[in-house]
Amino acid sequence: MKYDLLLTGGEVIDPSAGLRGVMDIGIAGGKIAAIAPSLPANEARRTISAKGRLVTPGLVDIHAHVFVNAHDMGIHTDQCCRTSGVTTLCDAGSTGSSNFAGLRHMLDHEVRTRVRAFVNLSAIGITGTSRGGELSHFPYADPEGCARIILENPDLAIGVKLRYGPGLVWEYSTEPVKLARKTAEMAGGVPMMMHITDSPIPLPDLIEHMKPGDIVTHCYHGRAHGIMGQEKQFLLKEVVEAQKAGIIFDCAHGRSHFNFRMIERALDQGFLPDTISTDLTMTSATRGPVWDLPTTMSKLLHFGMSLDDVIRRATSAPAKIMGYEGTVGTLKPGANADISVFELRDGNFEMRDSDGDTIIAKRRLLAQLTVKEGRVWYERPAE
Ligand SMILES: [Zn+2]
Known part of the structure; x- marks a missing residue:
């Protein structure tokens, strides 16, 4: 038998690999072995029909929280991911130098989702205390520890996380950003991801x-000092220039960072996010408004982004940033056989942003089947 699994007749969409159309995908040894309009079913141990469905690379979520408050999604990470077509995600700085080992232990022993992580500049990571944010107390900043963790965990840690916002940093100046950038240099020139919601100073x-x-994360927040400044009407030229120069703008929905009016205006002015992510935590996954990555993608489809643009930004684009170019987030032969099958369902779907605004979307992506490294990881039960 040539293939362990054959996925037949689905509408394949993998913009980064230039794949679009009805195709079969042959999987062997956990990798994509072949992709073509027709592959022989008698050479496969198991065949699954994806007829009438969209077939994409396994989704990649570059901003989620596996271990915020040192638990959160935790052992539920797999359940959240596999039911929504996500095979790879990135923990966006839930932990710092003092609790990264806990994240590492849990990922090594209890989670099958492929995970990488940003390390918080604060030693305590994101703890969610009402007594102040993780860097409101300057001595919690630990550049040396953060850089050391990144250097010692090259298979997991990919960059430095800074949450810049009221009550989160020790002073409202550019010092916290400079320190995060310096830390990223100390760690070998890795990327820095900065949260910008409600910034006390202009972006x-x-x-x-x-x-x-x-990476600038939460680029569509509707609070102070966003990508359109205080007027919230037109994109700041510095933002447009920064994106052109290669700074990544990530949407990271979350409970307070995704404003429909900002999205509508930004898309009208031609500003698309470079990556689409959820900022998922247990709360936003179970009580909304985020729910999951396909829902965030469906919201952006509603505002006029194309299916190709949305899928690229939730597969190959984040995979590349996470160091997985060519192996994850693509259906090219040789890549890991991470594949998601979706129904693009028609109907009237009420969806909410982070500020209570609602839309009725006419289409929504619904995960039907998730394959991770060649194994069926989730199949949606029949309705
Ligand atoms: Zn976050």
């Missing part, structure tokens, strides 16, 4: 200290 002052490859 251009912050991005001035970032480098191409660094």
Whole structure:
């Protein structure tokens, strides 16, 4: 038998690999072995029909929280991911130098989802205390420890995380950004991811200290000092220039960072996010408004982004940033056989942003089947 699994007749969409059309995918040894309009079913141990469905690379979520407050999704990570077509995600700085080992232990022993992580500049990571954010107390900043963790965990740690916002940093100046960038240099020139929601100072002052490859996350928040400044009407030219220069703008929905009006205006002005992510935590996954990555993608489809643009930004684009170019987030032969099958369902779907605004979307992506490294990881039960 040539193939362990054959996925037949689905509408394949993998913009980064230039794949679009009805195709069969042959899987062997956990890898994509072949992709073509027709592959022989008698050479496969198992065949699954994907007829009438969309077939994409396994989704990649570059901003989620596996271990915020040192538990959160934790052991539920697999359940959250596999039921929504996500095979790979990135923990966006839930832990810092003092609790990264706990994240590492849990991922090594209890989670099958492929995970990488940003390491918080704060030693305590994101603890969610009402007594102040993780860097409101300056001594919690641990550049040496953060850089050391990144250097010692090259298979897991990919960059430095900074949450810049009221009550989160020790002073409202550019010092926290400069320190995060310096830490990223100490760690070998890795990317820095910066949360920008409700920033006390204008965004251009912050991005001035970032480098191409660094990530601005929560780019569609509707609070102070976003990508359209205080007027919230037109994109700041510094933002447009930064994106052109290679700074990554990530949407990271979350409970307070995704504003429909901002999205509508930004897309109208031609500003698309470079990556689509959820900022998922247990709360936003079980009580909304995020729910999961396909729901966030469906919201952006509603505002006019094309299916190709949405899928690329939730597969190959984040995979590349996470160091998985060519092996994850693509259906090219030789890549890991991470594949998601979706129904693009028609109907009237009420969807909410982070500020209570609602839309009625006419289409929504619904995960039907998730394959991870060649094994069926989830099949949606019949309705
Ligand atoms: Zn986050």
